[in-house]
Amino acid sequence: MHTFFIISIFAAVARVSLGTNFTVVVGPDETLTFSPNTISGAIFGDIVTFQFVTQSTFGNPCQQSGLTSSFKPVPGGPISSSEFSLLVNDTRPTWYFCAQSENLTLVSSHCQRGMVFAINPTADETFDMFQVTLERYLSQ
Numbered sequence: 001m002h003t004f005f006i007i008s009i010f011a012a013v014a015r016v017s018l019g020t021n022f023t024v025v026v027g028p029d030e031t032l033t034f035s036p037n038t039i040s041g042a043i044f045g046d047i048v049t050f051q052f053v054t055q056s057t058f059g060n061p062c063q064q065s066g067l068t069s070s071f072k073p074v075p076g077g078p079i080s081s082s083e084f085s086l087l088v089n090d091t092r093p094t095w096y097f098c099a100q101s102e103n104l105t106l107v108s109s110h111c112q113r114g115m116v117f118a119i120n121p122t123a124d125e126t127f128d129m130f131q132v133t134l135e136r137y138l139s140q
Helices: 002-017 127-138
Strands: 021-023 047-050 054-056 084-087 094-097 116-119
Touching: 116 127
Parallel strands: 021 047
Antiparallel strands: 047 084, 054 094, 094 116
């Protein structure tokens, strides 16, 4: 019984450690973008590493509805952040945005300027459609 448990743990650790590591650069060259802005084909055990990110839904691109890695803005200075790694648990599409604001009165101005990201967008919910949804969301 104990041997089975130990083998099960080893197999789970091996599966996670053999996954693909994706790195997403947040705001490269001082742009309001993620690079890349979408990852397709991420599966269980893959890891996506960000500097910071906040999860949303397809229909509400700039509203938090899940995880957030948090960040600590420094007024008048650079962002103080650390890397945030997300373990992919399935192949469903997930949607993210940058919740960083340019001043303390705006909740998500980077998102409002189009800084969004997707993991495993589908043919029914593409990244381009997510951006259109963002435009509609912002025009309300």
